[in-house]
Amino acid sequence: MRLYLGSYLSWYVPQRLSRLEIPLAGPISLMELLAQLKLPPAEISIAAVNGILVPLQDTQVSDGDLVEFHPPVGGG
């Protein structure tokens, strides 16, 4: 699975990278994925799978998917 972390979300992963490859043995819910990565759900304002916006709750992803998480951002 390919993961894209927008803006400051990459701060939360040890590699501090925006793009990560995460091998998945089987389908996983987005909430489980967040827990594994220690990404706080409250910092996710947008989740998208393969370019389509999805709710954090009740969404399953599999190997081969592109998952994007983006935080709330303001102007600057």
Add this chain to the structure above:
Amino acid sequence: MSYGTRGRILRVDLTQASIRIEHFDEAFYRLYPGGKALAGYLLLRELAPGTDALAPENLLVIANGLLTGAPISASTRFTVAARSPLTGAYGESEAGGFWGPELKMAGFDAIVVSGRAAQPTYLSIRDDNIELRDARELWGREPEEVQARIRAELGDKQVRVLQIGIGGENLVRYAALTNELRHFNGRTGMGAVMGSKNLKAIAVRGTGRYVDAVHDAKPIAALGRTLGKRVKEHPQAWDMQVKGTPGLLTVLNAAGMLPTRNFREGVFEGVANLSWETYEKDLLSARRTCYACAIRCKREVKVDDRYQVGDTYGGPEYETVEGFGGNCGVDDLQAVAKANELCNRYTLDTISTSSTIAFAMECFEHGLIGLKETGGLDLRFGNAEAMLKAIDLIARRVGIGDLLAQGSKRAAQVIGGDAPRFAMQVKGQELPMHDPRGKVGVGLGYAIGELGADHLYAAHDTMFANPDSVAFKGAIPLDVAALPVRELGGAKARNYAILENWNSFGNAVGFCYFGPAPRSFIQVDEVLSLVRSATGWDMELADLLRIGERAINLARAFNVLNGFSRHDDVLPERLYQPLESGPLAGAGISKEDFQQTIDELYRLKGWDPQTTAPTRARLRELEIEWVADLLGV
């Protein structure tokens, strides 16, 4: 007694070639501590309503914030204000960099420039050695050369230079000012006002010490050291250091609110080519910062490929990447970097320049202007070469550039037909790169803000959607509510009013938006401690918010006296129409709900719902009842 300010304002009359220093007392600074508040006071008190923005009678006020120059991250800013040649309203723009702190060390809180010099002139301030100097040899030259020549002439490489390029000289109505070549007072055309006065530059060197300007410097220095360490532990500050504002682009595109082809769409198909990853790979040459700031959000770029871009004038910020990128339909980041360099060399506001070109592109697409009017320029969306050429024509006021140098509102009136529908502006000022259809509070600011459309009146709705987020929790002391991003109504109006007062306070003390809540690199209680340490005044949070509200009311009164009313607090019609594509496809703003929310804002602010004049009662509460006398309320 020191309370953060220097107690002195420099008065420069360019017509008379006279200079004098005026002193103000502590009671004055408690009401108008600096920046927006001080500038608003001076303009409202001293500038006759109806004064032509480009006439000698207009006043150019340059005012430091109360905390400007403190050894604290995100507190370097100063305000430039005047009646705006772009809007005819109160004009104001803030910039960071190094110039403001230098002015504080020279011992001044503000400079008020009046009149017009008989020939190009620059102002030199070296502590109390102040003189007007001949700038005839500098006129028409580019900022890099001007800065070098002034430093050589004054024999001091540490002189900080605030200046205009040819955009300001040629009175482009959205011309900017630059300091240290990389920091810009971009909005509302303050560079044109400076140009109209034949004032090329203000060079400053100050040898004073910050500790002598404040009540108690020790806790300020201690917090400065703490913030220096905090950057790596703070996600938002770390993000600004590593990516800077260009990192916003992919987030807004994913949310479906990335202004695309003049706000017709909210998703840009070429976003990958404009993304931070491309920026870092193809453009980035260094990271830079403002005075004493540990966040270091400024980018420097260098390109020697499809375009040649030097590293002199700073890298494009988010607004510029998106303005010349998606909003002009251009997916070439190198072309965007070139556009940024041109604007910075010419000192043009990149937001209004890009937005005016996007407007012209839509007019061209609809046949309202053709190759005859553009002088052969094929001004289609996506044509990077035509976009770059247009910037050049605007700065030089040649051909179609002469029309576009007036801004999209005036240009639309000349072009006629459907053109006004394509001018994405409020009060004459072009929209920044944030689509209110995805965050309606930003639209409240676009509509009601005294400067015309701007994105920095109040923190955006997205920061307050989740009560468990870092952003929301940091703003809890401000008493804001967690609300959906697209919800209008009374609660949203209340959030907006609080957050607008907070940002306005920030503009009075010199804060950058990347410091205080909701980004909360500097916590609200730390902000309060800072003000107390600097001033020695026993202030509470409510007092800080009242400083902000007072400054807004000064600007509002200025606008009312210059003929502005409710009819000017509106959005471009397009924003009430649904977006054509992307995750927010079909989303518009309900005009009825929007108007009701504006009404609620007037009520909360204590303003007349038709004239928008503040009531005497509210002005009394804000300790500026003299404004009620001016307004006749």
